[in-house]
Every structure is written in C-alpha cells, then in structure tokens.
Amino acid sequence: ALRGSFVPKAQKATQRSQYGLQIQASYKVAILGAAGGIGQPLALLVKMSPLVSDLHLYDIANVKGVAADLSHCNTPSQVLDFTGASELGNCLKGVNVVVIPAGVPRKPGMTRDDLFNINANIVKTLVEAVADNCPDAFIHIISNPVNSTVPIAAEVLKQKGVYDPKKLFGVTTLDVVRANTFVAEKKNLKLIDVDVPVVGGHAGITILPLLSKTRPSVSFTDEEVEQLTVRIQNAGTEVVEAKAGAGSATLSMAYAAARFVESSLRALDGDGDVYECSFVQSDLTELPFFASRIKLGRKGIEALIPSDLEGLTDYEQKALEALKPELKASIEKGIAFVQKQP
Ligand code: NAD
Numbered sequence: 001a002l003r004g005s006f007v008p009k010a011q012k013a014t015q016r017s018q019y020g021l022q023i024q025a026s027y028k029v030a031i032l033g034a035a036g037g038i039g040q041p042l043a044l045l046v047k048m049s050p051l052v053s054d055l056h057l058y059d060i061a062n063v064k065g066v067a068a069d070l071s072h073c074n075t076p077s078q079v080l081d082f083t084g085a086s087e088l089g090n091c092l093k094g095v096n097v098v099v100i101p102a103g104v105p106r107k108p109g110m111t112r113d114d115l116f117n118i119n120a121n122i123v124k125t126l127v128e129a130v131a132d133n134c135p136d137a138f139i140h141i142i143s144n145p146v147n148s149t150v151p152i153a154a155e156v157l158k159q160k161g162v163y164d165p166k167k168l169f170g171v172t173t174l175d176v177v178r179a180n181t182f183v184a185e186k187k188n189l190k191l192i193d194v195d196v197p198v199v200g201g202h203a204g205i206t207i208l209p210l211l212s213k214t215r216p217s218v219s220f221t222d223e224e225v226e227q228l229t230v231r232i233q234n235a236g237t238e239v240v241e242a243k244a245g246a247g248s249a250t251l252s253m254a255y256a257a258a259r260f261v262e263s264s265l266r267a268l269d270g271d272g273d274v275y276e277c278s279f280v281q282s283d284l285t286e287l288p289f290f291a292s293r294i295k296l297g298r299k300g301i302e303a304l305i306p307s308d309l310e311g312l313t314d315y316e317q318k319a320l321e322a323l324k325p326e327l328k329a330s331i332e333k334g335i336a337f338v339q340k341q342p
C-alpha cells in the first residue's frame with residue numbers, strides 16, 4: 001500500500017542496517033500550540049518516532065508540564081519546552097519540521113471560516129517566526145480554516161523572501177484517514193489496505209473524496225457514493241457536535257498529523273516511496289492551491305500526482321467544479337489578509 005499506518009514504517013526505521021548499525025534518530029520537530037487538544041497527543045505520537053532526535057514544544061501557556069511529562073518516555077528524542085513569544089525563536093532554530101496546530105477550534109453552529117479572524121493572526125505571527133529562524137523547514141499547517149491559513153503562510157514567507165512552495169503543506173491527512181475508515185466499514189474491507197485520495201480543500205464541499213480511485217478497486221452504488229461523500233465532508237462537524245462545545249477533533253487529528261510528520265521524516269531520510277494527500281500550491285487546476293496526492297522527497301514536494309484527477313465520474317467532476325468558487329474565495333481571503341496589512 002502507498003500509505004500504511006505510520007507505526008510499521010517507524011518500526012522499520014529502528015531495524016539494524018546491513019552493516020549492523022542502529023539507524024540514528026536525527027530530525028528536529030517543533031510543535032507550535034503543543035499544549036492544546038491536538039498538540040498534546042500529537043507530541044506524544046511524535047515522541048514515539050525513532051526518527052526524531054529533538055522535540056520542541058511551544059505554546060503561550062501550560063507547555064512546561066506537557067514537556068516534563070513526555071520527557072519521561074524512554075524513546076530517543078529530547079523534549080524541550082518554550083513558552084511565549086520571547087522563546088519562539090529558540091524553539092525554531094535548526095528545526096526540520098514545524099507543525100502548527102495553534103489556534104481556536106469550532107463550537108457547534110460555527111464554520112471553519114468563522115475561526116478566520118482569530119487564527120489568521122496567530123498563523124501569520126508564527127509563520128513570520130518560522131521564516132526568520134528555520135526558513136528551510138517543512139511547514140505543516142493544521143490551524144483552520146486551512147483553505148485560508150495556507151495561503152496566509154505562503155504570503156508571509158513570500159514577504160520574507162523565503163517562500164519554497166515545495167515545503168508548505170496544509171494538513172488534510174485527517175480527511176484521508178476518515179475516508180479510509182468509512183469506506184472500509186461500509187464495504188467490509190481490511191482497513192490497512194484501503195486508500196482513498198481526497199482532493200480540493202479542507203472545509204465542507206471543498207473536501208472531495210475520489211471514491212472511484214479507491215485502492216483496492218471497489219464499486220459503489222450511487223447512493224453509497226452520495227452517503228460516503230457527505231459523511232466524509234461533514235465528519236469534522238460530526239465530532240464538533242458530539243463534543244458539544246468542548247472543541248473539535250483532537251485525537252484522530254493528532255493521529256493523522258503524526259502520520260504526516262512521519263511521512264515527511266521518511267522523505268527527508270531518503271525513502272523514495274512516500275505519498276500523501278495535502279493542500280499545497282498547485283497547478284493541477286486553475287486554483288493556486290489545491291489538495292491532491294503528492295510525492296514527498298528530501299526537498300519537499302517532488303511531484304503532484306495528476307492521475308487521480310483524470311477519468312473522474314460525473315458525480316466527482318460536478319463536485320470538483322462546484323467546490324472551486326468556495327475554495328477560490330477562501331484562498332483569496334487569506335492572500336488579501338496578508339497583502340492589506342501595513
Ligand atoms: P485547542 O484550543 O485545544 O488548542 C490550541 C492551542 O493553541 C492552545 O494550547 C493555545 O494556547 C494555543 N495557542 C493559541 N494561540 C497561540 C499562539 N499565538 N501561539 C502558540 N500557541 C497558541 O485547539 P485544538 O483542538 O488543538 O485545535 C487547534 C486548531 O486545529 C483549530 O484551529 C482547529 O480548527 C484546527 N483543526 C484542524 C484540523 C485539520 O484537519 N486540519 C483538524 C482538527 C482541528
């Protein structure tokens with residue numbers, strides 16, 4: 001399978017090489033927003049990675065305890081905590097992968113775009129610090145609305161003269177994780193084998209699972225396609241409503257984000273077979289950013305994979321056209337937010 005769970009690959013990395021040497025953990029990962037609902041379980045999962053030598057946890061409060069707690073796990077990485085803007089630069093120096101789950105989550109009745117006013121500023125400020133301290137790092141944006149926060153990050157990096165579109169990623173892994181889970185449940189398939197590409201963006205109808213491209217090949221009735229597509233698009237809201245005011249997906253998100261971190265580290269480490277879906281700068285459609293499958297390598301995105309968008313069903317083709325105006329508006333809103341600042 002192109003995308004296994006991150007654990008078996010991680011275990012592979014601890015195997016002895018043909019020379020009998022233990023493969024070294026050597027990558028530095030920073031999590032910004034590490035004391036939050038996503039940040040804490042994500043930090044735990046990243047602490048389990050044999051590829052990580054240093055885990056830097058940053059938040060505006062409450063991160064000291066999280067770091068002290070995690071530092072007792074007997075896995076290779078050293079955990080350090082950083083609190084507040086004055087410690088952000090040190091948190092980021094020398095880091096290979098920066099993950100950003102900082103920001104407010106939804107409550108019932110809200111859209112992801114309702115988070116824009118608060119989260120846009122948070123992402124802008126954090127990415128400015130990334131540009132100043134580790135411009136070469138892979139940047140994983142989790143903070144919503146991803147359809148706008150990724151363009152915000154790109155504009156900030158451009159203004160700082162360090163934008164590398166191959167290294168900026170909107171994390172949409174949770175959409176793929178959900179699609180795989182729901183399809184496996186519905187069709188009674190072995191979960192580990194199921195792989196559904198999800199394209200477009202990360203909000204409502206902009207989330208487009210390409211069920212016709214499911215691997216292994218599965219056939220769906222029109223009813224199943226409609227029901228699965230809507231469930232995948234509304235899965236975030238399903239969790240927001242179940243949590244009833246206590247936030248949005250945190251545990252499944254941490255799982256998904258850890259998978260994307262592990263994939264990035266494997267790519268940095270020279271694994272030539274790493275594919276994920278992500279919301280990135282793209283020329284696969286007329287939109288400047290678009291989520292699709294990408295191939296990851298040492299320098300970030302090695303290739304966008306166009307084949308998933310070829311030979312779509314009528315349902316998928318219509319859904320693709322229907323999502324474009326909303327996605328375009330969200331992208332433009334993000335770009336305008338940075339460009340109109342003095
Ligand atoms: P949370 O409120 O539990 O945690 C957010 C953390 O960010 C808090 O610890 C807070 O102190 C911190 N924070 C706030 N401002 C900060 C700043 N300026 N610098 C550093 N840290 C700061 O929220 P959560 O449930 O962890 O969700 C975080 C974000 O992730 C939300 O915007 C949510 O919508 C988004 N999210 C995205 C996806 C996705 O698929 N991409 C999935 C789930 C949640």
Ligand code: LMR
Nearest residue numbers: 106112144236237248249
């Ligand atoms: C999700 O898909 O779970 C996240 O984007 C959080 C949300 O607000 O739904």
